[in-house]
Amino acid sequence: MSKVKTIQEAMEFVKDGMTVMLPGFLGVGTPEALIDAICERKTGNLTVIYNDGAFPGVGIGKLIRHGLVRKMISTHTGTNPELVKAIAEGRVEIELLPQGTLVERIRAAGAGLGGILTPTGVGTSVEERKTIMELDGATYLLELPLRADVALLYAFKGDTQGNLVYRRTARNFNPIMATAADFVIAEVEHLVDVGEIEPEHVMTPGIFVDIVVRGCN
Amino acid sequence: MSKVKTIQEAMEFVKDGMTVMLPGFLGVGTPEALIDAICERKTGNLTVIYNDGAFPGVGIGKLIRHGLVRKMISTHTGTNPELVKAIAEGRVEIELLPQGTLVERIRAAGAGLGGILTPTGVGTSVEERKTIMELDGATYLLELPLRADVALLYAFKGDTQGNLVYRRTARNFNPIMATAADFVIAEVEHLVDVGEIEPEHVMTPGIFVDIVVRGCN
Amino acid sequence: MTMPTSPKDIIAWRVAKELKCGEVVNLGIGIPTLVSNYITPEMNITFQSENGFVGMGALAKPGEEIPDLTNAGGQWVTLLPGAAFFDTAMSFAIIRGGHIDVTVLGALEVDERGYLANYWIPGKGGPGIGGGMDLVVGAKRVIVAMEHVRKDGEPKIVTRCSMPITAKRMVDLIVTDIAVIRPTNEGLVLREVAPGVTTDEVLSKTGACLIVPDDVGEMVA
């Protein structure tokens, strides 16, 4: 059974106030068509989990510009002055964390773990309000799982069952976010039939994906 | 610079008393040529980390039969009556843990995490002597990282820099164990030049691999 | 589907009815493996194998084995279109992370709390834990598929497991060759008996209290 839907059908699953995972690194590996559709429908008050601030008007920068983001959970904002300004003016709330911690928190949620212990952030501003544990003479922070209502992925190639292949550095957060949301929508640049992707080359198995939409190409 | 060595050269790095990670699932994905070399040299008193007992005389079953294993860290032994007998007679010590816990402990070691919290094993014999944590109304066991002195991998294809590709279900523990040992030796069935493996298809980057040896084919 | 005659096939045939269209299912070794014989392509079930893939097909025919392609029991199997391979970390992320809709497992014992025991301690003759604990903890639904009594005739459904339990989780359904039983907070409820089997026979072969409601049905697929 095909999971292919139109972007409009997919948008029924993205609602005001949701927590949305968006993969990407400075705009690379981000589902632009899905983001455009959110901007068009003005789905707002979103909590967005994204690695960085991208750039003004690029990727999640579009959501910032349209005022659709209430809160960012991110590692870095400096590349997007519009986001930095919005945070300074209190229009966007920010939760800042190290990149390795962000990805492990998402992975923990997807993998059914209750949390992970990381040495990153110990003795820094990151440890505020976190449980600190000493083990074998080393110090760790307990970091908790991070889930989302919906994850919006970007794949270079995908089949109708949702098996996905990412290209080069566009892989980044995609395979991890695919595992940690209640509903997963994949925007694919090249849609192929089931069986056209080598089972060895699948980077996200279709069991994680609820809806597949075609990108803009 | 090529990492290709002979099996004899590789064996210099596997010594009596070491903790050895061996990937595989009931014998599939296990480096048979390296195991044969260990049996030939009678490198013994080993602690072996392997998913199961394999079968008598197959894969790690050879190490058991030759009496080279002092301790097994494993999830299941029942397929190998020789191992079950050796445990019952006290010749092999066993540390038994759930499969998902085994792989996460290895991954934690490779990823620099101080531990992970898993719901698996709570309320069972597995929780003995472990730290139990309550978080948000759920109960978890704190499981600690598991490292080895040496990991012996099996890849279907590998280049001279140690980039590896596994085939079908022979992947299993290989990519994870590659990250969690002080020294990593990969037995490859097909040795190719650098550049012959698509960068998208590499399953273990060569930076994890110290020595590449040709398998028996 | 007509009812099969062997006890093991009756169990597999009845379990198959519990699977819903499009679900992701992990089948344990032994009787659970037989469930796939009673699944039609229209049901669109995806089988996950914890040694590292989804899209598992039937057992491979002798002489047609595909290298490095086995199931979690070490048997040669085939692939279906849309299959995908992954490593053990991803395989158990799928299992523990709630991405398996149903796991079907054998058991040595199930008790009134709905807890199952399916592993023995090595040194006492048993095989070990394997992936079973993660499956019971992580799957959305757990179905126990087992013969109602041991080979020596002793009941496998007991008041309290005498062997170590696999998880502190009430399983969702117990399917045996003579009955379908649902664990609840009130206890084990008899839901169905096999054709030609009486409620009294089920009770006599069960080592635990069974709640017998008025509407016990007949086992059909």
Place this chain on the structure above:
Amino acid sequence: MTMPTSPKDIIAWRVAKELKCGEVVNLGIGIPTLVSNYITPEMNITFQSENGFVGMGALAKPGEEIPDLTNAGGQWVTLLPGAAFFDTAMSFAIIRGGHIDVTVLGALEVDERGYLANYWIPGKGGPGIGGGMDLVVGAKRVIVAMEHVRKDGEPKIVTRCSMPITAKRMVDLIVTDIAVIRPTNEGLVLREVAPGVTTDEVLSKTGACLIVPDDVGEMVA
């Protein structure tokens, strides 16, 4: 190699000398990126980029950009033979797990304890954390590559960082345009000064105590 003339290139040129044959190296954004200009193929250095690959080559020439192939600064780059892509979880497993031999990072401040500060808090005009904390915690050696003083002439090497520190880890080496300084348990030790620069000049531009041994050398690559 002859010494370059611009301050940033002097730093990169000197840092390159610290890298050993066959090492896996992560270069931060800014001055550290320039280090790759002073690496020869014979050194067999593998560059890791935290957005998800090893085997990074030079920047792509204009018009020759490869889709979806950027470095951690968002610049278009090229690949070398033997490259491999991976996801962010693997990328930071590599970083935090001790699989990076050397990370070269810029800094806003370094202090007498050898701690560096390289991020600001957003809302106060700063960019955030990124991958820096993981790199400082996880890399086997951490080299700070920065200009010795700020644009306004104020020292960046200070008694105690005024900005939030990146990690409670003593960095291994500080390379600036006028000096090479090694943090130790006894304090910051001046190891080298740039050609034409006096020890007094370094001391006057440093906001922390410097230990000046008898054998301070001249910076050479």
